[in-house]
């Protein structure tokens with residue numbers, strides 16, 4: 001085993017000192033906080049990425065610099081494992097300790113501990129591919145990252161400014177290059193070509209849809225959507241709005257998927273544009289979340305969120321599997337979190353297996369891998385479909401006995417190419433939705449009528465210590481503070497169709513309360529009553545108790 005390049009790491013580390021007063025945590029979305037505080041963290045992630053690659057025999061690791069739907073001044077960084085997946089969970093703690101070493105000497109110690117604990121052979125090569133979104137703090141953070149690569153002698157490939165899902169695609173494409181499981185050409189062009197060719201095959205012969213309006217959140221999705229428009233030509237007429245990637249303050253400001261989901265209204269810039277019934281969708285700041293919506297004849301807003309997408313897509317795939325004559329061999333299942341609307345769960349559970357897992361993409365992704373075809377979406381619009389290798393092998397071997405079976409089988413094979421199976425991908429998901437709508441001859445209105453969402457409300461409660469809140473049963477029940485769950489249950493029983501749960505956020509310093517009921521007033525009331533219980537239980541100052549929190 002060779003040694004760490006200690007002198008080189010020391011020299012570069014002195015250029016990227018850790019701010020003494022800050023603690024960083026590798027959470028659900030990697031490290032994420034104010035961009036101006038992340039210099040040392042990103043430098044150290046450069047080192048970590050190199051070590052992770054060495055640990056995996058020189059397979060390529062991805063690094064994405066983004067803060068997604070968060071405000072423009074925020075930034076973040078996360079690592080992507082070789083198959084295009086989120087970093088293995090055990091490394092989250094190593095990343096946290098490396099990021100928090102107070103001095104250069106402490107950093108060297110933390111790295112050496114990591115090398116010994118996970119037995120990294122330092123003589124192995126280190127390869128990384130990296131990218132960033134459009135945030136103004138991005139270029140400086142990228143140069144800190146590159147210092148990390150130089151310090152460790154990493155062979156690094158710059159993927160420039162691109163979406164999170166494209167970076168995940170690249171990681172997988174690079175690592176499967178030349179193999180029987182090749183994921184595609186390892187370039188952006190390869191990605192656009194792969195997806196747009198699959199899309200064209202899937203909608204061949206279908207009626208040309210009305211133009212789709214895409215709100216790009218003034219982020220990197222604007223660049224990728226514009227490229228798709230070139231590749232798709234008139235097979236999918238699209239009209240892009242909120243594409244100002246270099247206007248200060250514009251990113252995610254009153255637009256984007258998270259704004260639409262949270263505010264349940266149109267993003268800015270679309271008001272005068274949309275005709276009644278016309279489909280529109282929003283991407284988030286790094287283009288891995290998608291929300292659809294439309295205005296009806298009366299100008300009322302209707303949102304088609306991750307649950308609606310999941311339902312649309314899962315039932316379409318179930319039908320194709322049956323039509324292809326594969327339903328006895330291939331099982332389709334859906335994964336959701338507790339935030340899934342109860343009406344979607346009811347609709348899905350009557351048709352196919354549904355599993356509930358804790359919040360966070362890694363939980364959904366792993367659970368979806370247990371199905372032959374696993375569909376997962378968070379209500380917020382992040383999700384994808386996974387086809388297991390054995391399922392893809394079955395597609396390749398299956399001999400259809402009728403022309404109808406053959407058509408369905410072709411559609412399934414093309415879906416495996418259209419869908420970015422590494423991670424949720426707003427643009428790939430958008431093409432997928434468009435395919436299903438075209439096949440079913442649905443407008444947004446018919447899609448929306450599959451089931452009616454239960455009215456719901458999400459409330460944040462600021463507490464002294466959110467770690468005092470511990471959950472079980474996929475976060476649907478509290479185990480501590482003790483006794484609180486029983487009081488929530490007692491409240492919920494008073495509401496028709498009531499459901500409510502409380503969990504600490506993994507990305508913000510708050511506790512989240514979710515409630516639903518059969519009408520909006522009741523859902524709001526239940527949410528604010530539970531929020532009041534949580535606030536009081538956590539010892540919140542009565543004089544600062546938010547007025548809307550009910551007694």
Ligand SMILES: CC(=O)N[C@H]1[C@@H](OP(=O)(O)O)O[C@H](CO)[C@@H](O)[C@@H]1O
Pocket residue numbers: 028029339359360361378380504505506507508512
């Ligand atoms: C209610 C909600 O939308 N929670 C989001 C949010 O997690 P929290 O742990 O709730 O802060 O950010 C996660 C990362 O983007 C996302 O996976 C999740 O769905």
Ligand SMILES: [Mg+2]
Pocket residue numbers: 068069284285286287288289
């Ligand atoms: Mg995102």
